Amino acid sequence: MSPLLHIIRDPSGVQAFSMDAWNRLLRESRAHYLCARLSCLIEDRGLAPTCPPEVWSDLTAQRFFAEHKQAQVRLELRKLHKALAPRGIPMLLLKGAAYAHAGLRVACGRDFADLDIMVPRAQLEAAETALEAGGWLTETKHRYDQRYYRRWMHELPPLHHRTRSFEVDVHHALLPLTGRLRPDPTLLWAASRRLPDSPYRVLCDEDMLLHSAAQVFQDSEIAGELRALLDLHQLMAELGQREGFWQRLLARAQVLELGRPLHYALRYCHRMLGTPVPAGVLDAAAAHAPGAPVQRLMDLLVPRVLEPRSPGRPPARMAVWLLFVRSHWLRMPPGLLAAHLLRKAFRTGKG
Amino acid sequence: MNNAFARAPQRVGVRPPRAPAIYRHGPFTVRVTTPLRRLRALLSWCYGDSEPDAGTVLVHFDLQVRQGPLLRRLFSPQAIFRTDTATPFAPFPRSHAFPLLEWGLNWCVATRAHQFLMLHAGVLERDGYALVLPAVPGSGKSTLTAALALRGWRLLSDEFGLLDWRTGLLMPLPRAIPLKNRSIRVIRDFAPEAELGPVFPKTRKGDVAHLRPPAESRRRQHESAQPAWIVFPRYVRNSPLQLAGLHDSTAFTRLSQNAFNYRLLGATGFDALTQLVRSCRCWSAQFGDLNAMITAIDHLPVPEM
Structure with a gap:
């Protein structure tokens, strides 16, 4: 078994580690950019003093990236707020920014590729105008791409402020408008809560987990999403402690029609990372499982593309390709998908 | 990688030529694996004999300098620098393997060693x-x-x-x-x-x-x-x-x-x-x-x- 998965499952395993085992663990953690988060998992269990000092200093040194990015996120959010607040547009934080502002442990050592916020659909145009006036620009120049985002996606084309390098994704829904599953954004807004001492809103606990699950198992190619699986694992471990969370979660998944991605999230977190999910919840979510052949196929493919591979073992190309096809299948109806892929295929490299 | 060497027949006390070499550079331990003989010779000239890879020290930087594809070994041979996670530079001519490795290690230190x-x-x-x-x-x-x-x-x-x-x-x-x-x-x-x-x-x-x-x-x-x-x-x-x-x-x-x-x-x-x-x-x-x-x-x- 991969040493990284072994330690995520049971951080106390590091106590018995030889230096050779540490070297293998660090190698996998570096390859998946998980050194900083690994150090947080170890620290949360009070195991830091059991690590060799040179290992501990190497692991914790990687936290500076996360802290630097989180500082950049806070700055970017203040600027976004300044641009949107005068127009009465509320901001809801998604994913990493939400975890950090809600004070969840999953944010510890977590890096950011971009910043995700959500605004109400009805105010999307006003938001776009305000951001443009504030200096945020889109780099998506291609007309087809612009239309692709606007008509079919759940977010505006990625924005960059002209003086900063941070990418901002402005969402108006959680999943693409053309997709098989379309949770109603008004329900998300109604259940969202305002953070204390902050102008920002975040999704309620259940929606936060469901969004994360839908991102991985409905809206991504799954391959390369080990960090997102760890997000789910840590969210489940922390939010699952809260009174009545699991019951609310199951009911909420019904309402938002996100039972299938939730089922996958629970199943693979539990199987691969040993996430503590009550048995009753696993069974109840299994009501949303696909037919047996599909389930068996997913059980075969998902661990293959998510598990860190030992060096020298070739990548799981076939599994990656099949899940890539699946992600597109879930994103758009077949006719639209065919037209989209045709366009992409004929497009020259410059985009 | 180590397992492959363990299986290869070898005389006792003689390291197979492609075995990884371990060098200490101040607070860092570097493991270098390369088939390039001249590069290994220059490394020992510069830093002395390498320590055996006994798996008892933390390896901060795991580096490889490889040869290019077969065709490039015959015509204008290349050296390719790799770390355990990345290939940060375009290939160098094989004769420049040593400066490539030195710059590669600088890159590794600069991008990772934030304990300093x-x-x-x-x-x-x-x-x-x-x-x-x-x-x-x-x-x-x-x-x-x-x-x-x-x-x-x-x-x-x-x-x-x-x-x-x-x-x-x-x-x-x-x-x-x-x-x-x-x-x-x-x-x-x-x-x-x-x-x-x-x-x-x-x-x-x-x-x-x-x-x-x-x-x-x-x-x-x-x-x-x-x-x-x-x-x-x-x-x-x-x-x-x-x-x-x-x-x-x-x-x-x-x-x-x-x-x-x-x-x-x-x-x-x-x-x-x-x-x-x-x-x-x-x-x-x-x-x-x-x-x-x-x-x-x-x-x-x-x-x-």
């Missing part, structure tokens, strides 16, 4: 006190560092001022000093006994030859030093020696612009740099003659600590 505030500076030590020479490329930093190392100063590093922000001490990283273009001649004239490696012509930084780190520096590569002097050197041809005291705030600004990870470290970097500047006396120096500069440095006031 990394200044872009030469660092030397005398009587327990460290001299920091921060400079931009082309200012004569490597030449000056090499010359001082050849005149009794202990070389800590030519490239990285590794400031341990927990203790405020500078850690050594004594590696080969790459001398570029005219500096090669200058150091040969300055110290005919200097141990220079082969000249690698026409690299991306021009002609490069490496000065082997002095044995004394390698032997004491785990001994940290208290920073005491900061001199910003600048070589200007035919210029008379000018040594001017620098205000703390100016030195702070110039150091912060010259560090690899000052911004990334945030408040930690700020505190470390403040402490460094407060514990040192700072000068800005312009020189046209290496000997005059060394004399001036040798006569810097002894710190009162």
Whole structure:
């Protein structure tokens, strides 16, 4: 078994580690950019003093990236707020920014590729105008791409402020408008809560987990999403402690029609990372499982593309390709998908 | 990788030629795996025999220098640098494998070793006190560092001022000093006994030859030093020696612009740099003659600590 998965499952395993085992663990953690988060998992269990000092200093040194990015996120959010607040547009934080502002442990050592916020659909145009006036620009120049985002996606084309390098994704829904599953954004807004001492809103606990699950198992190619699986694992471990969370979660998944991605999230977190999910919840979510052949196929493919591979073992190309096809299948109806892929295929490299 | 070697038939006590080599560079342990014989020979010339890979030390940087695809082994052969997670550079000609590995290791240290505030500076030590020479490329930093190392100063590093922000001490990283273009001649004239490696012509930084780190520096590569002097050197041809005291705030600004990870470290970097500047006396120096500069440095006031 991969040493990284072994330690995520049971951080106390590091106590018995030889230096050779540490070297293998660090190698996998570096390859998946998980050194900083690994150090947080170890620290949360009070195991830091059991690590060799040179290992501990190497692991914790990687936290500076996360802290630097989180500082950049806070700055970017203040600027976004300044641009949107005068127009009465509320901001809801998604994913990493939400975890950090809600004070969840999953944010510890977590890096950011971009910043995700959500605004109400009805105010999307006003938001776009305000951001443009504030200096945020889109780099998506291609007309087809612009239309692709606007008509079919759940977010505006990625924005960059002209003086900063941070990418901002402005969402108006959680999943693409053309997709098989379309949770109603008004329900998300109604259940969202305002953070204390902050102008920002975040999704309620259940929606936060469901969004994360839908991102991985409905809206991504799954391959390369080990960090997102760890997000789910840590969210489940922390939010699952809260009174009545699991019951609310199951009911909420019904309402938002996100039972299938939730089922996958629970199943693979539990199987691969040993996430503590009550048995009753696993069974109840299994009501949303696909037919047996599909389930068996997913059980075969998902661990293959998510598990860190030992060096020298070739990548799981076939599994990656099949899940890539699946992600597109879930994103758009077949006719639209065919037209989209045709366009992409004929497009020259410059985009 | 190790398993494959374990299975290969081998005589007892003889390492198979492609086995990984372990080198200690100050606080870091580096594992190098390469099939290139010349590169392995240069590594042992420069850093001595490698330690066996017993799996008992933490490997900070796992590096490989590979040959290119088969066709490129026959025509204009290549060397490809890889770390365990990335291939950061385009291939080099195979004859430039050594500078490629040295630059590759610099890249690794600069992008990962945030347990230190990394200044872009030469660092030397005398009587327990460290001299920091921060400079931009082309200012004569490597030449000056090499010359001082050849005149009794202990070389800590030519490239990285590794400031341990927990203790405020500078850690050594004594590696080969790459001398570029005219500096090669200058150091040969300055110290005919200097141990220079082969000249690698026409690299991306021009002609490069490496000065082997002095044995004394390698032997004491785990001994940290208290920073005491900061001199910003600048070589200007035919210029008379000018040594001017620098205000703390100016030195702070110039150091912060010259560090690899000052911004990334945030408040930690700020505190470390403040402490460094407060514990040192700072000068800005312009020189046209290496000997005059060394004399001036040798006569810097002894710190009162």
